[in-house]
Ligand SMILES: CC(C)[C@H](C(=O)O)[C@@H](O)C(=O)O
């Protein structure tokens with residue numbers, strides 16, 4: 026099988042980590058029967074400054090018509106609002122209908138407080154519809170934004186969460202050691218205040234997770250978002266799969282990343298029907314860009330995650346195992362993890378473990 | 380001075396902790412020259428079940444016309460949407476225009492990782508305007524909620540944050556030991572996605588904090604909300620005053636509470652012009668209600684916080700010091716802190732230290 030992968034480094038350290046994703050794909054053992062083809066694509070703030078578009082149509086077209094998957098680095102946000110600029114990754118998620126943002130957050134098994142959860146974030150609606158307006162009120166300006174929650178998007182994200190919970194159980198049953206017992210999905214919402222929008226999300230998730238394929242197999246519980254953040258920090262080991270509307274998912278995944286020690290470890294995949302974009306959870310990190318010290322692990326894991334959603338689970342497993350081995354040994358770590366290794370040294374250490 | 384205080388226990392452990400607030404007021408040394416008068420008032424889910432109103436008009440009238448301040452316990456949220464029920468505390472904040480929700484989160488100074496921050500949460504708008512609608516879309520129901528941000532509310536909450544930062548500095552200069560150097564306000568928002576609403580919040584906070592009274596005296600920085608949650612957990616000691624729109628403030632304060640070990644320690648005050656309601660940050664905790672083991676400290680600190688905003692800073696300081704002494708000694712702690720003491724024992728230990 027030949028997979029054609031779009032590479033969208035974006036800004037800042039995006040350019041230092043996306044090459045690592047390419048390298049790990051090229052280094053996969055031939056026995057897996059996979060070949061890769063790469064296309065370099067543009068998006069980001071620098072692209073906006075050069076061309077007037079943060080997400081050029083060409084990038085979207087090539088992804089849609091030619092690619093099987095993609096890797097996206099990170100983009101810089103301007104420090105004050107810039108007319109006409111808006112985040113290309115948010116636009117990309119919508120234009121390719123990548124309806125799920127899947128963010129596994131885990132420590133190595135030998136960690137003092139091991140955690141292993143996946144945050145399944147709805148990726149197309151909520152406040153991210155970006156329908157805003159501003160008007161003059163009696164005491165100055167007033168701005169409003171729409172938070173939109175639909176039955177359709179809530180139902181498919183909950184189904185994805187249930188499927189991921191079952192898939193994780195299958196992997197555990199295949200003998201991969203884990204901290205968890207049974208598949209559990211935790212629904213996050215704020216329906217005590219937003220009875221219609223978050224109420225719809227909650228009820229629809231409950232309905233989707235009561236479907237035949239899950240009933241009696243996946244345990245379902247819920248947490249109000251504020252209490253979810255509290256519990257995430259007090260007993261993170263209690264969570265398996267967390268499903269959340271877009272914005273809560275955004276916030277929760279950064280919170281969970283703090284628990285594993287660095288955003289530089291946390292991958293994500295933006296997933297639609299038959300297409301996936303791997304994307305490290307970290308940003309463009311202007312403070313360390315150009316120094317060659319960015320942690321490549323979030324990108325390597327995002328590359329594996331992309332492969333999982335392209336049904337190449339064996340290839341994905343190889344990458345995960347190589348990354349875990351590097352972390353378990355703990356000798357070649359980037360500065361965010363307290364080490365001294367450069368990006369390239371970490372990548373090479375991981376490649377030789379493939 | 381005689382202060383008339385409304386007591387609104389609400390549901391669950393609210394009824395076990397609000398009496399502690401009353402007791403500490405009654406036990407304040409006579410030398411402070413304060414007398415208290417109490418009025419028992421109703422609100423909550425049980426009130427709703429009995430009377431059809433979660434927040435009876437009478438409660439609002441008495442607070443408005445007769446009281447100087449109040450203490451609010453907690454309310455139970457029904458586990459599925461109940462027609463006609465909506466949260467009385469959210470309604471109370473709006474009806475009394477209690478525009479700021481002030482949530483100090485601190486450990487004792489001798490803690491291994493001492494933190495000492497105040498979250499200043501806008502308390503009247505954002506998604507809490509609760510303007511929602513539901514309609515039929517092509518693929519099932521769709522619900523929408525309005526997130527509203529105004530210049531007026533953003534400006535006054537930022538001003539309050541700046542004033543609190545200066546007040547904290549004054550207390551430090553008076554010799555109270557602290558982990559902080561200079562006054563700092565961190566503005567939290569998500570203007571990289573919500574350029575109009577959160578953009579207005581951000582720009583207005585910047586403007587308000589550049590006013591003469593703060594310029595050159597209060598340092599101002601900002602954090603995108605997801606990254607704020609990450610940083611909150613990675614370097615909580617870096618924060619002094621955090622100002623946030625309503626929903627982010629709700630989420631951040633639960634997150635910060637996790638850092639100090641228990642929601643049972645974290646107070647809040649809902650503050651308007653000349654009126655304040657103290658309210659523990661925890662909920663009604665149905666799992667432990669009726670056992671007499673709820674931690675009264677969040678309520679005792681909320682009582683002190685209410686006094687601060689009623690300009691009774693000396694009385695407030697006495698309560699804070701007594702609570703800190705109990706915690707520093709660490710002998711009589713409630714179960715949420717790993718101790719075995721009952722609510723009453725903790726209260727008595729604190730009262731004798733006044
Ligand atoms: C950069 C920003 C628009 C984005 C988001 O909010 O989704 C980021 O925080 C993320 O989590 O991928």
Ligand SMILES: CC(C)[C@H](C(=O)O)[C@@H](O)C(=O)O
Pocket residue numbers: 217218251466468469629660
């Ligand atoms: C009970 C709920 C409506 C409330 C809120 O969201 O404000 C609570 O979480 C709080 O923080 O006081």
